[in-house]
Amino acid sequence: LAEELIISDSKLKEERYNTLIPQIEALTTGEPNRIANMANVAAALKETFDFFWVGFYLVEDNELVLGPFQGPIACTRIGPGKGVCGAAWSEKKTFLVPNVDEFPGHIACSSDSKSEIVVPGINSTGVVEFVLDVDSDTINDFDKTDQHYLEEVVRKLV
Numbered sequence: 001l002a003e004e005l006i007i008s009d010s011k012l013k014e015e016r017y018n019t020l021i022p023q024i025e026a027l028t029t030g031e032p033n034r035i036a037n038m039a040n041v042a043a044a045l046k047e048t049f050d051f052f053w054v055g056f057y058l059v060e061d062n063e064l065v066l067g068p069f070q071g072p073i074a075c076t077r078i079g080p081g082k083g084v085c086g087a088a089w090s091e092k093k094t095f096l097v098p099n100v101d102e103f104p105g106h107i108a109c110s111s112d113s114k115s116e117i118v119v120p121g122i123n124s125t126g127v128v129e130f131v132l133d134v135d136s137d138t139i140n141d142f143d144k145t146d147q148h149y150l151e152e153v154v155r156k157l158v
């Protein structure tokens, strides 16, 4: 039964992403303002999944600066290589962190954050322009399904 519940859980998650992606597409298509698009994407993700914190950090003057988000107040600036966000930025890849307490250098903007996923927005010349950070207040809340769909969401914003 436990296994069936897990399967139906991940099916539900996939269905939710499959409903959400076309909505995001419709919201962002034809709108060139990145901040506006990020704001709506953060809201749509928060509404759909009730994530603890979901938002963007934008690369500016060799720092990550807080952008549109939904959730509790967060750190305003993150230096290169710092925390999960900084790691995703410098290594140009998605970081799935099941337990933030086990991630060296994790920045605890909130002690309620337990697991997270950070996806970098990489432009056509290979430069990271922003990162999408999603945090959960439960351990091990993100998996490859989240990675797959959140990477798709980020591609729509670069």
Ligand code: SME
Pocket: 053, 074, 075, 082, 083, 084, 085, 086, 105, 106, 107, 108, 109, 110, 113, 116, 133, 135
């Ligand atoms: N936990 C992140 C910092 C950003 S916030 O949690 C909103 C990190 O280590 O990159």
